[in-house]
Amino acid sequence: MVPHRKCAGIGCKLREHIRCSDVPAADVTRLENTMVVRAVARDEKIFSQGTEATGLYCLRSGHTLLWHADAFNHKTAFRVIGPGEMMGYRSLFGEDAHTATAQALTACDVCYYPKKIVLQLVDEFPGFARRFFRTLARDRGPRDALLLRGQHIPVRTRLVNLLLLMNTNEMCPEDNTCVLKLPMLRRDIAALLAARPESIARAIKELGKDGIAIFNGRTVNIPSLDALNAETNREQLPLDNSVTV
Amino acid sequence: MVPHRKCAGIGCKLREHIRCSDVPAADVTRLENTMVVRAVARDEKIFSQGTEATGLYCLRSGHTLLWHADAFNHKTAFRVIGPGEMMGYRSLFGEDAHTATAQALTACDVCYYPKKIVLQLVDEFPGFARRFFRTLARDRGPRDALLLRGQHIPVRTRLVNLLLLMNTNEMCPEDNTCVLKLPMLRRDIAALLAARPESIARAIKELGKDGIAIFNGRTVNIPSLDALNAETNREQLPLDNSVTV
DNA sequence: CGTACCGTTGAGGTGAGTCAAAGTAAGTGG
DNA sequence: CCACTTACTTTGACTCACCTCAACGGTACG
Numbered sequence: 001m002v003p004h005r006k007c008a009g010i011g012c013k014l015r016e017h018i019r020c021s022d023v024p025a026a027d028v029t030r031l032e033n034t035m036v037v038r039a040v041a042r043d044e045k046i047f048s049q050g051t052e053a054t055g056l057y058c059l060r061s062g063h064t065l066l067w068h069a070d071a072f073n074h075k076t077a078f079r080v081i082g083p084g085e086m087m088g089y090r091s092l093f094g095e096d097a098h099t100a101t102a103q104a105l106t107a108c109d110v111c112y113y114p115k116k117i118v119l120q121l122v123d124e125f126p127g128f129a130r131r132f133f134r135t136l137a138r139d140r141g142p143r144d145a146l147l148l149r150g151q152h153i154p155v156r157t158r159l160v161n162l163l164l165l166m167n168t169n170e171m172c173p174e175d176n177t178c179v180l181k182l183p184m185l186r187r188d189i190a191a192l193l194a195a196r197p198e199s200i201a202r203a204i205k206e207l208g209k210d211g212i213a214i215f216n217g218r219t220v221n222i223p224s225l226d227a228l229n230a231e232t233n234r235e236q237l238p239l240d241n242s243v244t245v
Numbered sequence: 246m247v248p249h250r251k252c253a254g255i256g257c258k259l260r261e262h263i264r265c266s267d268v269p270a271a272d273v274t275r276l277e278n279t280m281v282v283r284a285v286a287r288d289e290k291i292f293s294q295g296t297e298a299t300g301l302y303c304l305r306s307g308h309t310l311l312w313h314a315d316a317f318n319h320k321t322a323f324r325v326i327g328p329g330e331m332m333g334y335r336s337l338f339g340e341d342a343h344t345a346t347a348q349a350l351t352a353c354d355v356c357y358y359p360k361k362i363v364l365q366l367v368d369e370f371p372g373f374a375r376r377f378f379r380t381l382a383r384d385r386g387p388r389d390a391l392l393l394r395g396q397h398i399p400v401r402t403r404l405v406n407l408l409l410l411m412n413t414n415e416m417c418p419e420d421n422t423c424v425l426k427l428p429m430l431r432r433d434i435a436a437l438l439a440a441r442p443e444s445i446a447r448a449i450k451e452l453g454k455d456g457i458a459i460f461n462g463r464t465v466n467i468p469s470l471d472a473l474n475a476e477t478n479r480e481q482l483p484l485d486n487s488v489t490v
Numbered sequence: 491c492g493t494a495c496c497g498t499t500g501a502g503g504t505g506a507g508t509c510a511a512a513g514t515a516a517g518t519g520g
Numbered sequence: 521c522c523a524c525t526t527a528c529t530t531t532g533a534c535t536c537a538c539c540t541c542a543a544c545g546g547t548a549c550g
Contacts, residue, residue: 094382
């Protein structure tokens with residue numbers, strides 16, 4: 001697999017924050033020493049809704065799905081976390097229990113930073129805090145939700161939005177075509193789009209028939225990114241994806 | 246009008262943050278001096294999607310609707326801001342243009358704090374920053390959206406969820422009944438629930454017929470809060486509403 | 491006493507959910 | 521390597537909640 005561009009160099013966004021902030025080497029070492037890396041198997045849960053937030057998680061590799069379950073266990077996925085991205089920071093700073101469950105879509109390597117040291121660094125180093133504020137404020141969750149879960153948008157268009165979102169996270173040639181490998185099952189796509197797997201299958205069939213996106217298992221062939229873009233009328237919003245946060 | 250409990254004493258959540266933090270009196274005075282209070286008429290915009298975020302807004306009185314417009318101007322409301330609540334902080338810290346428009350549902354008094362001084366205080370006083378982190382992390386927006394806009398939830402239930410959310414913001418007697426005055430039009434309710442005004446009217450009629458919530462213009466009579474709660478199976482999530490943040 | 495907007499009601503159409511069943515891929519053990 | 525199990529995916533028929541369009545009633549305001 002081609003290494004993700006956000007993985008190149010350093011590993012995860014938290015360390016990127018650290019590196020670009022006014023944190024002395026001694027504290028960086030302290031952070032590194034308390035960090036734990038854990039290998040997580042597919043379908044395994046990294047943290048669970050309702051449990052206490054004890055630290056910060058960061059994906060070194062793999063993909064994770066964040067979902068929320070309501071009172072009668074109706075699961076609603078709202079975010080895909082890719083390599084280099086952090087998760088669990090909302091509950092950490094909210095001082096609440098986790099409001100979502102993080103479940104591995106693929107095998108993952110997860111970095112874990114204990115709450116105590118993260119909060120210490122935030123308190124002591126304003127530059128670090130500022131970067132964190134920015135990440136928190138730019139959390140893509142609410143923004144993505146509008147694109148992926150708005151019911152005035154048909155399922156077909158929501159699926160296209162998902163492809164475009166996943167595309168910004170993945171390698172893609174510059175020649176207006178693209179081959180994309182989705183890390184999730186149909187039922188996960190359904191949970192993300194607030195639809196049923198059957199509806200996803202039908203939308204996939206339609207997109208294939210129209211030559212917009214040809215699905216082959218989890219591999220998606222996109223003959224023309226322009227045509228894909230034309231399917232949706234979303235505006236281009238700046239995303240918090242770049243290496244230099 | 247009965248004064249809102251969050252308005253009693255100090256006025257807004259930002260000043261509450263300040264008061265409970267380690268900020269010296271001199272800096273508090275500095276903040277007070279740069280603050281501007283503006284009277285805003287119904288329907289007037291406080292800030293607009295796409296414009297630069299130059300400061301922080303806080304409602305001293307009145308209600309405001311936050312909505313987002315997509316490329317073809319399809320408006321989607323996602324949050325009602327009540328007295329004492331802040332808005333615009335997401336764009337402020339994200340260093341992005343506003344991704345939503347704030348429009349007054351009723352006449353409002355709005356406090357405005359320039360970006361510069363807010364960021365200064367955040368940098369200088371960790372206790373203040375910490376409180377802000379908490380507010381940012383606990384932003385009700387994403388959470389409310391699940392209750393108000395999930396399409397697996399019927400419009401009738403979404404309307405009940407809205408009543409329950411508005412209820413936590415308003416005065417309400419303890420005897421299990423409640424009279425609620427909604428600050429918005431039917432079309433605003435529709436925008437919040439991602440539905441059409443006609444569907445809202447039909448849901449209102451149904452709730453009245455069943456004696457769950459009797460609408461009379463913008464006044465809603467709720468004979469039994471228990472019955473209203475029984476209409477929905479939402480879990481009780483801690484809200485960032487209390488005066489002592 | 492219009493004009494304009496808001497709110498309600500009705501009739502009809504449809505996208506997506508539900509249910510059931512068949513098809514396909516992916517493991518597992520002999 | 522093949523039977524077998526299991527889980528995932530797709531398809532079809534049916535249903536329904538909500539949307540659309542259109543008309544009408546209410547209320548505020550000049």
